[in-house]
Amino acid sequence: MRLARNLVVLVVVLAVVAVAAVVVDRVAAHATESRLEKQVAEQAHGTGVDVTVGGFPYLTQLARGTLDEVTLDAASAQFGGVGVRDVHAVGHDVATTSPNVVQDATVDVLVPLATLQEQVDQKVSTPVTLSAEDDGLAAHVTVLGVDAAVIVEPKVSGDRLTVDITGLKVGGLNVGTSRLPSVVRDQVSGISVPLDLPDGVRLTGATVVTGDDGGVRVSAAAQDVPLADLATS
Structure with a gap:
């Protein structure tokens, strides 16, 4: 009986530890997302900026110094000195330290009419x-x-x-x-x-x-470019 009770306690403790580890991991990831969102909003004059750090666990990526995947969305921003909307960028192997250089990425923006x-x-x-x-x-x-x-x-x-x-x-x-x-x-x-x-970004x-809110959707590829430059390019 005592052995069974101890096993139950052990399982509960391990479950609590696992949940706590996940919570800590997600809190740390959210902190990075918030920092990057603020950076893009300031440098790219972005509105409605949303950054998502992919991959799990986050803390092992942080320790390694690169993030597997970062997705950037913005309602509006600057791209190549031109005002654009509906920005979507996906970067891979993103450095965790400023200026958060992205090894390779794809970018899509809408140049409005x-x-x-x-x-x-x-x-x-x-x-x-x-x-x-x-x-x-x-x-x-x-x-x-x-x-x-x-x-x-x-x-x-x-x-x-x-x-x-x-x-x-x-x-x-x-x-x-x-x-x-x-x-x-x-x-x-x-x-x-x-x-x-900037160097490292090319149109593809x-x-x-179509429609009143339409225009031309432009796609680009980037290599070794700071994350914020994917919107400000």
Whole structure:
């Protein structure tokens, strides 16, 4: 009887110790998450910043000096000197000490239509209004007194977000792009958004997101870059 009672006590003690260890581990991880959230919010002018440290246990990662995986989300931030929304970044092998250099990471941000429109207004002399539609990014212009929509496909070129002309709509009908006046073609083809990216960050793709809250979703890859730079890049 006494042996059985002692075994029960031992099991209970071990369970309490295990639970306590998990609690301590999670408290320590949360403290790091909070520190990184504050850092990103300050350096990247981020709002709605949420950082999650992956992997368990956390304390063994801390002792090793690198975190297996860190996920960063933000409602808004700066990316390459441009205001963006819906930031999502996943970094691997993140140093536990400041500036928390990430060995490799992927980044996705939404460049809103309003931001793209600002860039267009600064660089294009012909009045152009942008909209995100199912068949691509539409640049609305007036051609010989007729409203037309030049359909463009966003792409990345070096550290710039640029466009390729893929179609032309006049009165809602698709017509050949060969009918597009050269002056308009030159203006629309010249649309680009330069991004001030630090060493270690490169653009990898761009896709159109439709709707009033849409824009262009830009993806990037990073190597050996501080965590906060994944948002401020």
